[in-house]
Amino acid sequence: MELEKFKVFREKAMENISKVIIGKEHIIDKIIVSFITSGHVLLEDVPGLGKTKLCKTLSKTMNCSFKRIQFTPDLLPSDLTGIYFYNQQSKEFEFREGPLLSQIVLADEINRATPRTQSALLECMEERQITVEGNTIKLKRPFFVIATQNPVEQFGTFPLPEAQLDRFFMRLSMGYPSYDEEIKMMDRFIGKDPLDSLESAITIEEINYVQENYNKVHVSDEIRRYIVDLVNATRTNSEIELGCSPRATLNLMKGCQALAAIRERDYVILEDVKELAVPIMSHRIILKSEINSGSEKSERVIQNILATIETPIDRQ
Structure with a gap:
């Protein structure tokens, strides 16, 4: 095992993410740990603290496909996994991929969806696969879920069952920025969003190496x-x-x-x-x-x- 590769992986990821996210190094470190172990993260925070921005920045840094799912009470399991539909031109059933077929998935306000829809995440989080109409589809690797929920507003929400909470590797909270961090945030975003020009910093070979060797x-x-x-x-x-x-x-x-x-x-x-x-x-x-x-x-x-x-x- 080459420890230098782990050091470089962490430094490159932290440096790239820090171009967009101010501070929060201790949170980013734990997200990197979760990513390396192929775990999933539950971010419990009030709105507006940069959870979505962090997820998008992570996906660009890792050069991974990204989808954001806004969980609502009327969301169906098929909205996550995808569906088979009949193509009248080809006269065959074709599969239309859902957002879970991405590599990094943001499940925004996960506790606003019904338990039936929440349970659609169980198989993919643990088994790294989805089942649609009896057909099993392996998910792309790496596969990483970041779910968010508002700990303050509970009206119209469905608390996550213990079985699903147990499948989250970590529960984290970003918290409010410090006074100086908020000043730096305004300076950084006053012209344009730095996320727009952010480039990837990690290759798939580097991801595969750390995920396959950390357990040594x-x-x-x-x-x-x-x-x-x-x-x-x-x-x-x-x-x-x-x-x-x-x-x-x-x-x-x-x-x-x-x-x-x-x-x-x-x-x-x-x-x-x-x-x-x-x-x-x-x-x-x-x-x-x-x-x-x-x-x-x-x-x-x-x-x-x-x-x-x-x-x-x-x-x-």
Whole structure:
């Protein structure tokens, strides 16, 4: 495994994305980690913070096809997957591709669609394929979904089921820019949108390399036991009704491997686990209290678990 290739991948992606997005390096790093592991990201933020701009910038940077889907209550599963229609000229049924056949998909306000439509994402997110009228179609690689939802406005929405939340690799929040970042944003966009002239920075060969080799990063027995301790703690915590699934265990390990690789390490350290535990685990738990049980409280519960579970260093 050539760690230099991971370093170059991260630097080229960060530099190109930073031509459009001001700041948010810590969020972009985690999105890069999710992309490398072929995971998917749930962005939970109020409107206007640049979620769509970030997705478009990422797709141009990676030289990937991009589609944005505005989720609404009347959206049908076939609007996502595509349909077979009868061509009167050729007198044959032909397949008209839906937006899920793109490489990077933005599912905007995903919680506004009905559960039936939301479930259309389940197969493609996990199996990397769609099934239309009994025919299975493999999705293009890389395939990356970024879904957004507004955590404040809940009127007319359908909360995501636990089965679908568990398929998101991370839940992130961009948050408001700082004072200086907002000034720089106005300076950058005062003339024209820098996204219009943005060029790709990553080749498909570079994408294939990082996605196929990140799992060669070493994870020690102590780190693996620590990851399992964290996940098990969510299943016995008094504030949690439903703890993390084994998928959380595997995703936390994979995320730490990718994070270590882009930071030029061929081994995972304790700080990698602590950095990724909240974004990878917090959306996979259900709290017992229905009051104030939003993302902030679930993140606080995971942070409390991190503070109480004994680390490999503490055992020495």
